[in-house]
Amino acid sequence: MTVDLLLGLQWGDEGKGKIVDVLTAGYDIIARFQGGPNAGHTLEFDGIKHVLRTIPSGIFHKNSVNIIGNGVVMDPVVFQKELEGLEKFNIDIKSRLLISRKAHLILPTHRLLDAASEASKGKAKIGSTLKGIGPTYMDKTGRNGLRIGDLELDNFKELYRALADKHQAMIDFYNVDLQYDLEELETEFFEAVEVLKTLTFIDSEEYLNQAMKAGKSILAEGAQGSLLDIDFGTYPFVTSSNTTAAGACTGLGIAPNKVKEVFGIFKAYTTRVGSGPFPTELFDEDGATMARVGNEFGSVTGRARRCGWLDLVALKYAVQVNGVTQLYMMKGDVLSGFETLKVCTAYKYKGEETKHFPYNIEPENVEPVFVEKKGWAADLTGIKEYDQLPAEFKDYVAFIEQELEVPVKVVSVGPDRTQTIYK
Numbered sequence: 001m002t003v004d005l006l007l008g009l010q011w012g013d014e015g016k017g018k019i020v021d022v023l024t025a026g027y028d029i030i031a032r033f034q035g036g037p038n039a040g041h042t043l044e045f046d047g048i049k050h051v052l053r054t055i056p057s058g059i060f061h062k063n064s065v066n067i068i069g070n071g072v073v074m075d076p077v078v079f080q081k082e083l084e085g086l087e088k089f090n091i092d093i094k095s096r097l098l099i100s101r102k103a104h105l106i107l108p109t110h111r112l113l114d115a116a117s118e119a120s121k122g123k124a125k126i127g128s129t130l131k132g133i134g135p136t137y138m139d140k141t142g143r144n145g146l147r148i149g150d151l152e153l154d155n156f157k158e159l160y161r162a163l164a165d166k167h168q169a170m171i172d173f174y175n176v177d178l179q180y181d182l183e184e185l186e187t188e189f190f191e192a193v194e195v196l197k198t199l200t201f202i203d204s205e206e207y208l209n210q211a212m213k214a215g216k217s218i219l220a221e222g223a224q225g226s227l228l229d230i231d232f233g234t235y236p237f238v239t240s241s242n243t244t245a246a247g248a249c250t251g252l253g254i255a256p257n258k259v260k261e262v263f264g265i266f267k268a269y270t271t272r273v274g275s276g277p278f279p280t281e282l283f284d285e286d287g288a289t290m291a292r293v294g295n296e297f298g299s300v301t302g303r304a305r306r307c308g309w310l311d312l313v314a315l316k317y318a319v320q321v322n323g324v325t326q327l328y329m330m331k332g333d334v335l336s337g338f339e340t341l342k343v344c345t346a347y348k349y350k351g352e353e354t355k356h357f358p359y360n361i362e363p364e365n366v367e368p369v370f371v372e373k374k375g376w377a378a379d380l381t382g383i384k385e386y387d388q389l390p391a392e393f394k395d396y397v398a399f400i401e402q403e404l405e406v407p408v409k410v411v412s413v414g415p416d417r418t419q420t421i422y423k
């Protein structure tokens, strides 16, 4: 069997968690391939709202196995809290969740280094979630990191101490005012490590390749979004992993020729949390309306998300880099009530119009070129069939398909599992 990928095409929070949950019934295995607890994937069903951080969004389905892949970075402390949050659902976590030995560990000092690095940047800060993501991936590529498999070694504590002491010197080097009690953080960490060790660690690349041979179907769940990709995102205002399709191959040990469908998830408008350029950002009443109606507050940090019109230049770029085969448009319901909708179809880049996503998208280089589409007034949240959607909504979708040259297969009209319409 092959692997299907599910990826965010914008700056994260597109609604990936909801769609993984919707699609899980059709898969044997759901596997997260990158990122860590900077992610917050929201699922809503049966009146319950739940936010997942490191655990794949297939965990609520009885028949699926969930895998945390080698490309993920895991914080035992956050993971322990995540498990506690799931207790009330009586999920057999031990048999349904498997963790790659090659996934890297986020240490308390990685979190402190994140905070120190951001503090030292002042106004130029990335707007990181401060979960230690950057420093942990730096240790991975710097060949200093500790992995889940190291928890099985007798000398783990020694390895930990050596790395934490090195981090301590680096934190001191930043020379910023950072208040912390490392001993307390370490006690919490080692308690959480004991909980983590009750789970099953596997060689996940072997497990997944054997599963494919045995005919099992796999859905790879991306975190963040393409515009936060370490290579293709709006660098340096990005995360520290490859959020795009290739990241699923390296983050799971799956060969590129095993990938079949690539599901690209995007919002009907655009949001971004944290710093960095955002050409279609709105600073007016329309942006405030999107934020209010769309409840645009970060699921991890609670920070207000910046809102703006749909950007097809950026989306086309993401579609291309990922090889998207099917589009899923989320939060269409949030746009109800706008008389006119703007869609960015090109950038004026250094005076010339372009449809190519350029190296530099800071406001001094890029001005969005918009076309206007007629809006719709109807509330979409109760609609079940595509045919029942307003003509203006269908025109909006058709325009996106025409510009991106990829079909929109699903539109989402509310946060609940059931508010999902197949086209």
Ligand code: GDP
Pocket (backbone or CB within 6 Å): 008, 012, 013, 014, 015, 016, 017, 018, 039, 040, 041, 042, 043, 044, 293, 294, 299, 330, 331, 332, 333, 334, 412, 413, 414, 415, 416
């Ligand atoms: P993810 O990180 O991509 O999984 O997305 P988040 O969970 O961080 O953010 C998406 C937010 O939008 C969550 O609060 C979802 O419950 C909500 N959501 C998802 N789809 C829809 C939709 O179609 N309409 C509305 N109104 N909310 C949605």
Ligand code: IMO
Pocket (backbone or CB within 6 Å): 008, 011, 012, 013, 014, 035, 038, 039, 040, 041, 126, 127, 128, 129, 130, 131, 133, 134, 222, 223, 224, 225, 228, 237, 238, 239, 240, 273, 274, 275
């Ligand atoms: P999900 O999976 C939205 C953003 C942060 C910051 C930048 C770097 O829920 O879509 P990091 O903590 O990785 O060092 O932060 O990336 N960011 C996200 N924005 N959704 C996410 O994940 C994000 N994960 C990181 O706000 O701008």
Ligand code: MG
Pocket (backbone or CB within 6 Å): 012, 013, 014, 039, 040, 041, 042, 299
């Ligand atoms: Mg999120």
